[in-house]
Amino acid sequence: MKRQDLCRHPDFEPMKLFQHLDRSGNGQVSISELYDYMSKNYLSPRMTDADDIIREYDGTQNNQLDFDEFCQLVLPSTNPNLRHMASSRRYSPYYRVSEPLPYEVIGLFTRLIEREMQLQRARSESKRQLSGCHEFA
Secondary structure, three states: OHHHHHHHOOOOOHHHHHHHHOOOOOOOEEHHHHHHHHHHOOOOOOHHHHHHHHHHHOOOOOOEEOHHHHHHHHOOOOOHHHHHHHHOOOOOOOOOOOOOOOHHHHHHHHHHHHHHHHHHHHHHHHHHHHHOOOOOO
16 A cells, blocks of 8 residues: 555655655666665664665666666556556656655655565565475575
């Protein structure tokens, strides 16, 4: 539901959020940029949390997310109508990274990232436990 909540918000524009995270302006969200966002929003991340999230959605395996990969993270895969609605919102060419995103959008995205972090941690723990079992080693 976190992705759907974010996409339903009328002020959510995927490109604005992507540019907000892409502090270097190189068209990619790096592990350190995601980690910095997570830290600034009080998620108490480990660097491995950001790394795991990036690797989950990084189709090009360059340890960064381009815009299309970022959309896989933030847009719902189970609701094509909502996905289309959010991805087709007009992006203003006058948007500047220095302009703040709406508080509600930041809050919704932060909850999404927090949930992703929890899922990745649970997955890592499951892998660790399974690696200790003789049947899965």
